[in-house]
Amino acid sequence: MKQILGILIACIVLQSCKSQSDFDLAKIILNQDKISDIIPKDVKMVTYDIGVAEGNYKYTSTGSDKILIYNQINFSGENPKANYENKAALYFNIKDSIISRYQLEISDTEQSKELLKTLKEKLGSANYTGFKSEKDKTKNIPDGFIWENIKENTLYHLTYSKQHYGIHATLNVLPILETYPALPGFSYWEDFTFQRNKRKDPDYTYQQYLRDKLENNPSNIQNRLSK
Structure with a gap:
């Protein structure tokens, strides 16, 4: 009886661990997964309007340790010096709750370094690297x-500012x-993709x-501030 009870408890523990580790921002399929399907029911999310220009879209944000998981790494927490809690935001269409993009924002130095490391491991070398100045x-x-x-x-866009x-690192993942939204480096990237499309050469690199x-x-200027 004790053996059976032990097995049952072990199964319950395993199921519990599995449910806690099931969610991963890196697994989200944009323009397919729905907020209502992937967010655990017990996670409190605060929803905001984006603005008139994007009237059909809203975003929901949280600092929950059940959501701030990227590539199996938990990025929840805060930096007391910054007085800021790490957060994840998911943008979705209010008509069907389908996720169009998401954001992960981190204010802790070691966690920011870890995020950059796991992105390089997952995606390889960046297609574009930007710099604040020629000295940098x-x-x-x-x-x-x-x-x-x-x-x-x-497309994965990471700002990585001192x-x-x-x-402070902010990851935006979008189609x-x-x-693109007004984020650092996107104007240079758009200039490049315009030329790539014009050349009709998908292998043309930045x-x-x-x-x-x-x-x-x-x-x-692009040569001086990017590579």
């Missing part, structure tokens, strides 16, 4: 990265678009684009 580029101190997964039609309280720009304009 010389010292290789980036403040932004873009990864593009054409196969999954997904603040008085440490490194590949012609125009680095090739920079070399072409440099030939025509040695003082080109």
Whole structure:
């Protein structure tokens, strides 16, 4: 009897652990998964309007340790120096609750480094790396990265800025678009993708684009602030 009871308890514990680890932001399929289907019922989410321009969309935000999981790493917590709690935000269409993009924001230096590390492990080298100044580029101190997964039609944008309280990282994951939200580096990236589409060459890289720009304009700002 005790053996059976032990087995039952073990099964319950395993099921509990599984349910807690099931959710992972990295597993979200954009424009397919619904908020109502993937968010655990016991997680409190606060929903906000985005604005008139995006009237059909809202976003929901939380600092829950059940949601701040990316690539099997828990990024919940806060930085007392920043007086800021790490948060995740999911943007969705109010008509069907389908997730269109999501964001993970971290204010702790070590967690920010861990996020960058796991992104590199998951996605490889960034397709675009941005810098705040020419001095930062010389010292290789980036403040932004873009990864593009054409196969999954997904773009990953990471801002990685040094603040008085440490490194603040914000990951935005969204579908590949012609125009993007006003985030650092996106204007350079849009210029590049416009030229890539114009050339009708899907293998044309940002680095090739920079070399072409440099030939025509040695003082080109994009060459000085990105790679």
